């Protein structure tokens with residue numbers, strides 16, 4: 001299948017090119033040339049299928065022309081080696097837990113899938129590929145763990161010294177193998193500048209094959225559609241969708257997760273309504289209300305993975321609905337919550353139901369609580385384990401109510417291995433130049 005750019009100022013490319021490049025030459029985002037429908041009969045028996053089986057059927061619609069069936073199945077089954085269960089919170093609200101992967105957040109799915117797909121396309125290419133990532137926390141850990149041990153690819157994670165939480169830092173500084181953590185004496189913006197400058201440096205690009213693992217990459221973005229189908233299957237299995245409409249609520253920052261849900265709907269998944277749950281970063285909320293889209297600098301909140309002032313995937317939403325505000329605002333309703341409201345939700349849900357939300361999932365829950373009609377069943381995406389945001393969550397419900405999962409605790413026990421770097425590009429370049437990896 002060919003992939004076109006949302007800016008439409010550059011020719012379409014193959015899936016392989018879209019994955020290797022990430023961003024289109026005209027700075028647009030890649031979109032698949034077609035979104036294929038799933039046969040309606042598939043939904044009659046979907047409740048009898050496992051997450052992996054469902055995801056494989058969906059994956060074939062996206063990648064079936066470009067990846068042979070045996071390899072695709074292998075990639076899907078390897079990516080989804082963990083569960084993504086639906087948990088009952090109240091009579092009509094359910095949580096889709098996306099935090100059972102290696103770093104306890106949903107980005108694990110896209111990162112692992114991309115690692116495997118990139119490796120498939122590179123094949124026996126003897127040349128080592130270098131993935132450069134600048135991170136302020138979560139992306140670095142998901143990418144590092146997703147690419148861990150994948151042959152032919154070396155990942156370099158740049159992060160600002162002293163500005164990443166201990167738990168996050170431990171998730172990409174303790175891995176070793178093909179992952180190198182670079183502690184930059186500077187800010188996140190410095191890290192990003194170093195990476196961007198490297199992509200533009202002629203000598204580096206002549207000598208090394210460089211690529212990014214940015215969340216706008218189609219290989220990270222499209223697999224996020226898989227778990228919406230699983231949510232439907234698991235709810236149907238519980239018998240809670242009989243004569244009821246499904247409403248899906250998505251805590252959103254860059255809107256990749258939500259856009260993947262809209263793709264699932266285009267493929268035929270019966271979702272009556274999507275809710276976009278935001279923190280105080282509310283440009284899409286404003287757009288839905290007024291049809292005016294005004295990106296602006298982000299503001300810091302306690303749901304910091306959604307602190308995005310210019311959501312990159314908004315371009316994909318516009319393209320999907322041919323820029324019709326009427327259509328977009330009927331499929332999608334917007335909600336926004338202050339830090340105060342987010343804390344209040346975490347506290348109330350915990351005291352009333354015993355379920356502990358993370359600050360992002362709390363926005364998703366609250367949007368459902370504010371929106372749901374009597375004939376509807378709601379599911380929100382719980383995008384991270386609450387222990388990833390221990391400080392906030394413990395403050396609200398008390399530290400004694402927090403459990404730190406084994407997987408997170410074991411990262412903290414490992415030795416940190418980092419390479420220290422100043423914020424000068426020439427030093428970064430010297431570090432990257434051949435001979436060492």
Ligand SMILES: *Cc1c(COP(=O)(O)O)cnc(C)c1O
Nearest residue numbers: 252253254255256257305383384
């Ligand atoms: C990245 C992230 C989000 C936002 O997802 P988008 O696809 O950028 O909208 C929400 N919650 C958590 C925990 C995240 O890490």
